[in-house]
Amino acid sequence: MKHSTFALAVAASLAAGAATAQQSITINIGSSHPEQNIWVYAMKNTFQPEVNRILEDGGEYTVNWNEAYAGTLYKYTDTREAVQDGIVDIGMVGTVWEGSTMPLQNVTYFTPFATSDHRMLIDIFDDLNRNLPELADSWAENNMVPLSSLITDSYDVYATFPVQTMEDLQNRRLNAPGTSANWLQGTEATPVDGALTTYYTNIQTGVTEGTLSFASGILPTRVYEVAPELTRVGIGSMYFGSIAANKDFFDGLPAPVQDALREAAEATSQAHGDYVAELAARAMDEMQAAGLTVSDLPDAEKQKWVEGLPDIVQPWLDQTGEDGEAVLSAYFDALRERGAEPLRAWDEGR
Numbered sequence: 001m002k003h004s005t006f007a008l009a010v011a012a013s014l015a016a017g018a019a020t021a022q023q024s025i026t027i028n029i030g031s032s033h034p035e036q037n038i039w040v041y042a043m044k045n046t047f048q049p050e051v052n053r054i055l056e057d058g059g060e061y062t063v064n065w066n067e068a069y070a071g072t073l074y075k076y077t078d079t080r081e082a083v084q085d086g087i088v089d090i091g092m093v094g095t096v097w098e099g100s101t102m103p104l105q106n107v108t109y110f111t112p113f114a115t116s117d118h119r120m121l122i123d124i125f126d127d128l129n130r131n132l133p134e135l136a137d138s139w140a141e142n143n144m145v146p147l148s149s150l151i152t153d154s155y156d157v158y159a160t161f162p163v164q165t166m167e168d169l170q171n172r173r174l175n176a177p178g179t180s181a182n183w184l185q186g187t188e189a190t191p192v193d194g195a196l197t198t199y200y201t202n203i204q205t206g207v208t209e210g211t212l213s214f215a216s217g218i219l220p221t222r223v224y225e226v227a228p229e230l231t232r233v234g235i236g237s238m239y240f241g242s243i244a245a246n247k248d249f250f251d252g253l254p255a256p257v258q259d260a261l262r263e264a265a266e267a268t269s270q271a272h273g274d275y276v277a278e279l280a281a282r283a284m285d286e287m288q289a290a291g292l293t294v295s296d297l298p299d300a301e302k303q304k305w306v307e308g309l310p311d312i313v314q315p316w317l318d319q320t321g322e323d324g325e326a327v328l329s330a331y332f333d334a335l336r337e338r339g340a341e342p343l344r345a346w347d348e349g350r
Contacts, residue, residue, distance in 0.1 A: 022061065022062055023060065023062070023254075024061070024062045024063070024064050025062070025063055025064070025253070025254075025257060026063075026065075026066060027063050027065055027089050027090060028066045028087075028088045028089045028090070029048070029065055029066070029067055029088060029089065029090045029091065030067065030068030030073050030082065030087075030088040030090075030091050031043065031068075031069050031070070031071075031079075031091055032071045032074055032075050032076040032078070032079050032092065032094070033069075033070065033071065033076065033092065034069060034070040034071075035070070036220070038150075038152075038217075038272075038276050038279060039094075039150045039240060039241070039272075040069060040092055041272075041275050042268045042271040042272040042275060043069075043092065043243055043268070046264075046267055046268045046271035046272075047147075047148070047243065047264050047265065047267075048065055050264035051063055051261060054259075054260040054263055055257065058260070060254075061254065061256060061260075063257075068088060073087055073088065074087060076097060079091060079092060079093045079094045079241070080094075080095070080097075080101060080102065080142060080144075083144050083244050083245070084143045084144055084246065085246075086248065086249060088246070089246050089249045089250075090147070090243065090245045090246070090249075090261075091243070091244065092150065092243055093144065093146075093241045093242055093243070094150075094241040095239075095242070096109065096178065096179075096240050096241060097178075099179070102138055102142060103316065103324070104134060104135055104320055104323055104327050105129075105135065105138065105239065106316070107316070107327050107328055107331050108121070108238045108239045108331070109180065109182075110182065110312055110315075110316040110346075111313055111331070111332075111344075111346040111347075112182075112183050112235045113234065113235060113302075113305075113342065113343040113344055114236050114332075114340065114344075114346070115335055115340040115342065116153075116234050116236050116237050118273060118276055118277070119273040119277070120335070121149070121151045121237050121238075121239050122148075122151055122269050122272065122273050123269075123338070124239075124331065124335070125151075125239045125242070126148065126149050126266075126269055128330055128331065129146040129242060132326070132330050134323040134326045135327060139244065140247060143246060143247045143248060144244040144246065145245045145247050145250045146243075147242065147243045147244055147245060147261060147262065147265035147268070148242060148243040148268040148269045148272065149241075149242050149269060149272075150239075150240045150241050150242055150243065150272065151237055151239055151240055151272070151273075151276065152214045152216070152217070152237055152238045152240055152276075153214045153216050153237055153276050153277075153280040154214060154232075154235065154236055154237050155180070155183075155212050155213060155214050155235040155236065155237075155238070156213070156214070156215075156230060156231060156232045156233050156235065157174070157210060157211075157212060157230070157231040157233055158211050158212075158213055158218055158224065158227040158229070158230050159172070159174065159209055159210025159211070159227050159229050159231070160203065160209050160226070160228070161209065161210070161229055162231055162293070163229075163231035163295075163297055164297075164298070164301070165298075165301050166187060166301050166304045166305060166308070169184075169187045169188065170187070170188040170189065171188065171189075172189045172190070172209050172210070173189070173190045173192050173208045173209050174189050174190070174191060174208055174209065174211055174212060175191075175192050175193070175194040175198070175199050175202055175208045175210070175211035175212070176191035176192065176193075176211070176212045177193050177194050177195060181193075182309075183212060183235055183309070184212075185312060186305075186308035186309050186310060187305065187308065192207065194208070194211070196213070196218075197221065199211045199213065199221060199223045200225070203223065203226040203227050210227050210229075212235065214280070215279075215280040215283040216279040218287070219279070219282070219283035219286060219287060224287045224290060224292045225290070228291055228293060229292075229293050229295075230287070230292055230293065230294045230295070231295055231296070232296045232297065233297045233302055234302065243265065243268065245261065306344050307344075309344070313328065313346045317350070325350065328346065328350075329347055331347075332345070332346065332347040
């Protein structure tokens with residue numbers, strides 16, 4: 001009896017020792033956008049659970065997540081600074097808003113009509129951000145480690161009018177913020193700045209007559225109610241940014257936790273691609289059911305658009321120099337290696 005009691009006590013002691021040996025690590029994770037957003041959804045619903053699962057299998061570490069989603073700590077204009085400065089340990093970084101500090105990451109916005117395959121873009125930039133020195137160094141210089149790439153589905157024209165020929169765009173005012181304004185050069189349409197949150201009111205009040213945007217963004221903002229004509233032109237999917245970790249934080253983590261973050265990031269990339277595809281398809285069904293008319297710009301007219309664009313990538317190359325040339329070349333090589341056929345070879349003749 002005494003022996004049995006002693007054995008139980010030893011077993012309990014060993015179990016307690018094993019439990020206390022498991023180290024808990026706190027990770028502050030956040031974003032400027034809500035969890036339902038295409039760039040955040042997979043962070044909450046795939047990345048965090050996958051990290052937990054991987055570490056649970058290892059049995060050595062656990063994570064205590066402190067969540068700050070939906071802009072509770074910072075807004076979309078501060079995503080880089082939030083991760084760079086350690087306001088969060090891991091966050092969504094919109095490099096599209098960092099044209100002066102992280103211009104190399106914006107190559108897709110200066111090379112439209114390259115591909116509408118958003119999953120391909122995720123695969124390409126997961127690879128280039130890690131392995132192309134110019135991009136990897138850019139992240140490191142900003143004190144960040146990229147984990148999983150974020151993209152959009154393809155940009156098209158949502159407007160109060162259909163676009164059957166390029167002449168239909170003449171003298172029209174379209175919301176096309178930031179670098180997307182370049183895509184209207186040569187069309188005689190006028191780009192007007194704005195954001196997904198302003199398009200509805202802009203079009204409703206006549207400030208603009210439509211926008212260049214993507215289905216997964218148009219559905220939740222209900223822009224299709226005031227812009228009931230969708231013309232699919234296939235401007236293409238865009239690389240938007242990445243889920244990234246603060247480099248000081250990441251470098252200080254135990255190797256098994258670093259490995260877990262990277263492995264979970266791979267699953268997150270897959271989930272992000274699937275979610276965007278699912279949401280874009282659902283958006284089309286719901287918007288058409290609500291009255292959206294969908295048409296395709298004829299191929300000959302699309303070619304006029306593509307060929308009519310000036311060399312919009314050259315100013316970006318002037319800004320980024322040899323690093324930009326390396327990124328442009330690597331990006332188009334990666335597209336072609338994966339079977340993409342860009343409608344314009346922005347990398348040739350340089």
